[in-house]
Amino acid sequence: MDDSIRVMLVDDHAIVREGYRRLLEKEGGIDVVAEAGDGVAAYRLYKETSPDVAIMDISMPGRGGIDVIRQIRQWDPHARILVFSMHANSSYALQAFRAGAKGYMTKSSAPELLAGAVRNVARNRSALCPEISAALAATRLEEEASALESLSPREFEVLRMLLDAKSTEEVASALNLTAKTVANYHYAVKSKLGVSSDIDLVYYCMRYGVVSPLAEINPA
Incomplete structure (x- = not known):
């Protein structure tokens, strides 16, 4: 066998x-x-x-x-x-x-x-x-990093794709979601991380190593 x-x-x-x-x-x-x-x-x-x-x-x-x-x-x-x-x-x-x-x-x-x-x-x-x-x-020693941990797997995946310069429509197509649903995830991610703009979102993710300094987000 x-x-x-x-x-x-x-x-x-x-x-x-x-x-x-x-x-x-x-x-x-x-x-x-x-x-x-x-x-x-x-x-x-x-x-x-x-x-x-x-x-x-x-x-x-x-x-x-x-x-x-x-x-x-x-x-x-x-x-x-x-x-x-x-x-x-x-x-x-x-x-x-x-x-x-x-x-x-x-x-x-x-x-x-x-x-x-x-x-x-x-x-x-x-x-x-x-x-x-x-x-x-x-x-575990950094309290602020817990905000990233609070994201659901789907929220994190949407974030990853947006940070990879994908448009809302491209994310929606890849994940079989509507553009509105992706926009809602995008808003939820920014709310959980305490940022108000896509630029702030990029800086936040750079700070915690989720994205390299050269990456750019594609606004919704």
Whole structure:
């Protein structure tokens, strides 16, 4: 009987997926059974293949990873999802866990940590790289950061897409929402973070590392 861990890879860069595949399959006992380059394909392939572990990027074109995690967990409450992201910010990790992820690793993590994280998540255990563990510990020491933690996964996903210069209409299309609903989320995010304008929203997110200094928000 084959006891290999069946893995689905989700990343919008094919070369990154190929690197993950080679790294994991070299370890032995891990088989990559599906690959997806966007959120829509990830959800479809998850339902088709039912992998033991889904390795999910957060920042992808269209529907982002956090929203896909939430969607998959609604379809399969026992889904085991490991986020592998370039974002080393505690806010992203908290939102991923809130959406239903079991682990969070940064792409700067040592390669040998990925296979161990996959095995932990397959056993329904949590997996955190040292970088995220330290970031989460530091977040607990900053009271103001709790405002970002108060955002729901959907609010955070709308915020992420707006910070990625997506228009209200583009966000609505990607998340299957109306433009009015997106505008309501946009307003709710600003209210929770205590900012009144999109410029203030960008500065706030820069302060807490949610967006790089060069990113710009696309006003609604």
